[in-house]
Amino acid sequence: MNAINTPADLGPMRDYCQAALGRQKVRFLVCAGTGCIAGGSMAVYQELQRLLSERDINVDVELLYEGKESDAGVGTSGCHGFCQMGPLVRVEPTGTFYTRVKAADVPDIITATLDENSEVERLLFKNPDGSRSVTEHDVPFYNRQQRIVLDKCGTINPEDIRDYFAVDGYQALAEILQHLSPMEVIDIVTASGLRGRGGAGFPAGRKWLGCHKAGGSPKYVVCNGDEGDPGAFMDRSVLEGNPLAVIEGMTIAAYSVGARYGYIYVRAEYPLAVVRLQKAIEQAKQYRLLGENIMGVDFDFDLYIFQGAGAFVCGESTALTLSIEGKRGMPRVAPRPRTTEVGLWDKPTLLNNVKTYAFIPDIIRRGADWFKSIGTESSSGTAVFALTGHIANSGLIEVPMGITLREIIYDIGGGIPHGGTFKAVQTGGPSGGCLPASLLDTPIDYDSLDEAGSIMGSGGMVIMDENTCMVDVARYFLQFTEEESCGQCVPCRLGTKQLLEILKDICKGKGRKADLDLLYELSHSVHGGSVCGLGQTAANPVLTTLRYFKDEYEAHIFEKRCPAKVCKDLISFRIDEEKCAGCTLCARACPVSAITGEKKQVHVIDQSICIQCGVCKEKCPTKFSAVECVSPKLVMEVA
Amino acid sequence: MDETLHNLLAPYKDKSEALIPILQHVQGELGYLSDEAMLAIAGTTGIPESRVYAVASFYAQFYFTRRGKNQTKVCSGTACHVKGAARILDTFERELGIACGTTSEDYEHTLETVACVGSCALAPVVVVNDEVHGQMESGRVGKIVAGLNTNGG
Ligand SMILES: Cc1cc2nc3c(=O)[nH]c(=O)nc-3n(C[C@H](O)[C@H](O)[C@H](O)COP(=O)(O)O)c2cc1C
Ligand code: FES
Numbered sequence: 001m002n003a004i005n006t007p008a009d010l011g012p013m014r015d016y017c018q019a020a021l022g023r024q025k026v027r028f029l030v031c032a033g034t035g036c037i038a039g040g041s042m043a044v045y046q047e048l049q050r051l052l053s054e055r056d057i058n059v060d061v062e063l064l065y066e067g068k069e070s071d072a073g074v075g076t077s078g079c080h081g082f083c084q085m086g087p088l089v090r091v092e093p094t095g096t097f098y099t100r101v102k103a104a105d106v107p108d109i110i111t112a113t114l115d116e117n118s119e120v121e122r123l124l125f126k127n128p129d130g131s132r133s134v135t136e137h138d139v140p141f142y143n144r145q146q147r148i149v150l151d152k153c154g155t156i157n158p159e160d161i162r163d164y165f166a167v168d169g170y171q172a173l174a175e176i177l178q179h180l181s182p183m184e185v186i187d188i189v190t191a192s193g194l195r196g197r198g199g200a201g202f203p204a205g206r207k208w209l210g211c212h213k214a215g216g217s218p219k220y221v222v223c224n225g226d227e228g229d230p231g232a233f234m235d236r237s238v239l240e241g242n243p244l245a246v247i248e249g250m251t252i253a254a255y256s257v258g259a260r261y262g263y264i265y266v267r268a269e270y271p272l273a274v275v276r277l278q279k280a281i282e283q284a285k286q287y288r289l290l291g292e293n294i295m296g297v298d299f300d301f302d303l304y305i306f307q308g309a310g311a312f313v314c315g316e317s318t319a320l321t322l323s324i325e326g327k328r329g330m331p332r333v334a335p336r337p338r339t340t341e342v343g344l345w346d347k348p349t350l351l352n353n354v355k356t357y358a359f360i361p362d363i364i365r366r367g368a369d370w371f372k373s374i375g376t377e378s379s380s381g382t383a384v385f386a387l388t389g390h391i392a393n394s395g396l397i398e399v400p401m402g403i404t405l406r407e408i409i410y411d412i413g414g415g416i417p418h419g420g421t422f423k424a425v426q427t428g429g430p431s432g433g434c435l436p437a438s439l440l441d442t443p444i445d446y447d448s449l450d451e452a453g454s455i456m457g458s459g460g461m462v463i464m465d466e467n468t469c470m471v472d473v474a475r476y477f478l479q480f481t482e483e484e485s486c487g488q489c490v491p492c493r494l495g496t497k498q499l500l501e502i503l504k505d506i507c508k509g510k511g512r513k514a515d516l517d518l519l520y521e522l523s524h525s526v527h528g529g530s531v532c533g534l535g536q537t538a539a540n541p542v543l544t545t546l547r548y549f550k551d552e553y554e555a556h557i558f559e560k561r562c563p564a565k566v567c568k569d570l571i572s573f574r575i576d577e578e579k580c581a582g583c584t585l586c587a588r589a590c591p592v593s594a595i596t597g598e599k600k601q602v603h604v605i606d607q608s609i610c611i612q613c614g615v616c617k618e619k620c621p622t623k624f625s626a627v628e629c630v631s632p633k634l635v636m637e638v639a
Numbered sequence: 640m641d642e643t644l645h646n647l648l649a650p651y652k653d654k655s656e657a658l659i660p661i662l663q664h665v666q667g668e669l670g671y672l673s674d675e676a677m678l679a680i681a682g683t684t685g686i687p688e689s690r691v692y693a694v695a696s697f698y699a700q701f702y703f704t705r706r707g708k709n710q711t712k713v714c715s716g717t718a719c720h721v722k723g724a725a726r727i728l729d730t731f732e733r734e735l736g737i738a739c740g741t742t743s744e745d746y747e748h749t750l751e752t753v754a755c756v757g758s759c760a761l762a763p764v765v766v767v768n769d770e771v772h773g774q775m776e777s778g779r780v781g782k783i784v785a786g787l788n789t790n791g792g
Contacts, residue, residue, distance in 0.1 A: 231717030310699035
């Protein structure tokens with residue numbers, strides 16, 4: 001079977017693929033997400049293949065499709081989400097879940113699995129209480145999650161469409177091509193309550209309806225995979241781990257709005273996502289799932305990949321379409337027609353986020369009511385977050401809307417590592433805000449986060465501990481938006497620059513009392529006067545840190561002190577005479593030779609040379625801990 | 640027009656809508672967009688030179704000067720920032736002897752920052768010649784740089 005010539009072929013195709021994969025008794029699935037590859041997962045994959053072949057086991061997938069049985073096989077999967085514990089290997093059908101696997105561990109894994117019917121204890125996830133978890137379901141990081149979009153990412157091979165067929169892939173498209181009119185599909189999407197996952201949360205059904213009704217031809221369906229929010233990788237993982245779900249979702253959208261062509265706009269920094277998408281599109285074409293007469297019916301849809309060129313503002317819908325057209329990506333100025341009416345090449349265009357499309361096949365197959373039953377009244381379904389920063393379990397998570405920040409951070413994330421204390425959680429990237437401990441019980445949904453001064457955003461969630469300076473965080477984001485402002489409107493171009501300059505001054509200890517009022521005033525002007533979402537939300541990091549962490553601003557301005565000891569101009573390093581053992585490690589590591597002292601003698605830092613790089617503190621053995629960081633700065637003694 | 644450039648651009652004659660993919664393709668092959676390449680792109684596509692430059696200069700991906708043989712990108716995304724990316728960058732600047740955003744005089748190294756490479760769970764992250772190094776510590780920088788100097792140099 002190598003094509004879907006009528007929608008009715010799809011059921012048999014699923015059975016065929018399931019049967020073939022079922023001929024393999026055991027399958028080692030090695031995570032080939034970007035994180036695990038960086039950790040060396042491909043060496044693990046090759047070692048598995050080599051050692052299985054040595055045992056004369058046929059690991060070739062094609063032979064399964066020819067009807068041959070096999071004792072074991074090796075496959076790659078997309079991201080499991082728990083990147084920090086990678087490289088990850090999952091054994092099917094038992095679901096045994098191995099973490100931090102190295103090529104040298106492979107012989108033990110094979111022996112345990114194939115000969116002893118057991119597990120390699122040392123590679124199982126170790127819980128905080130010392131016990132081990134055998135499968136993902138036993139790991140606290142996973143068992144509080146509810147995975148829909150991410151469900152298949154770690155269990156199928158994203159480079160083989162037959163794996164996707166085996167897990168009901170394309171059943172949704174077959175279903176609608178046989179039984180539903182475009183309007184009926186849109187009604188389901190509307191009834192599901194699905195809101196756009198790109199940040200603003202616009203109801204997807206309403207957008208689809210707008211594009212469906214718009215006159216003009218050809219129409220376009222565009223997928224926003226720009227993911228410019230720094231500190232986020234949800235869309236990347238979905239595109240790499242289950243590209244066909246996005247493609248099927250887009251194809252269903254194209255059928256519903258009457259689009260002939262589609263584009264997936266992928267961020268420049270995501271080369272692996274592009275490769276996986278290219279393969280997926282290629283295979284979908286082969287099987288008659290893209291192109292002319294899809295599944296043999298009167299429906300044509302072609303899909304192209306467009307690689308972004310490194311501009312955050314191109315995530316904005318009008319800038320994105322201009323960028324595809326080969327122009328500078330500068331958002332169109334309001335009042336302007338909706339993208340659904342006048343979009344790409346001035347034609348009606350449906351533009352949604354990666355995850356928005358990825359939800360669609362499940363919503364069609366399982367029904368609007370099923371989706372609506374998950375989450376909250378106003379925000380249905382699940383939310384995907386990249387949980388990063390100072391958090392014990394860092395990675396990609398999917399949770400029902402309405403769960404609280406506390407549950408995410410402590411139950412799933414395992415809290416703050418190294419005995420640290422929680423200070424803030426940042427959501428929504430440069431457009432979002434930082435929320436303090438007092439708001440940890442805020443439920444995650446579009447409206448509650450908005451109210452707290454942040455936004456849901458597209459899924460970045462960065463946890464910050466007490467060693468994070470909130471003024472520096474605000475400065476960090478303003479530096480980002482100032483650089484990324486497209487420059488066409490004055491409030492954004494000059495306003496972000498001025499905000500940045502004030503914040504830099506405060507970090508340098510040059511802040512003045514009047515700066516606090518000035519920051520408020522400027523923030524409101526930039527918010528009110530900017531053309532697009534970039535400028536309108538650019539001040540959010542400033543406003544939320546001012547609202548919840550004003551004491552830190554005041555310490556910088558009035559005491560010239562950085563409480564978190566981050567801002568270099570406000571800190572000094574000093575060696576405690578009582579504790580220094582004269583081991584010379586710091587002096588040898590100091591890049592500017594600011595430390596003097598003989599062996600076994602107390603060492604001294606020359607403050608006039610010190611550049612506050614902190615290497616001495618890092619190098620000082622913990623048993624001495626003689627180097628300390630102080631703020632405000634030590635007053636230099638004049639000789 | 641030089642031969643390589645001519646062959647590269649041949650499929651794009653009068654294809655003005657493909658400007659960004661053309662720029663990407665040319666830079667991918669030649670390493671950066673030289674004046675000659677920019678003029679050739681304008682000539683081939685029929686887009687005015689000023690517009691080719693306007694578009695190319697808008698996007699961070701495009702370079703107009705020759706780059707180093709080894710490219711080091713220190714992630715400055717949020718997750719990496721709060722986990723000490725600034726210190727990693729300082730260390731690279733010192734070890735390589737060049738400032739961020741510049742190329743060494745012998746064209747051996749280019750050092751720059753990038754806003755998130757999507758491996759945030761491994762923060763802080765550095766990408767050296769397309770290889771991702773996660774959970775970086777400043778103590779590891781020297782070894783990475785030494786590896787570049789011996790292999791690449
Ligand atoms: C400056 C700026 C950057 C944006 N970046 C993204 C992005 O990276 N990905 C995304 O899906 N939406 C982004 N958006 C939101 C899009 O404009 C648009 O609302 C969204 O892609 C629509 O899809 P959705 O309805 O499925 O959420 C951005 C908006 C602005 C103003
Ligand atoms: S913030 Fe550095 S990889 Fe995302």
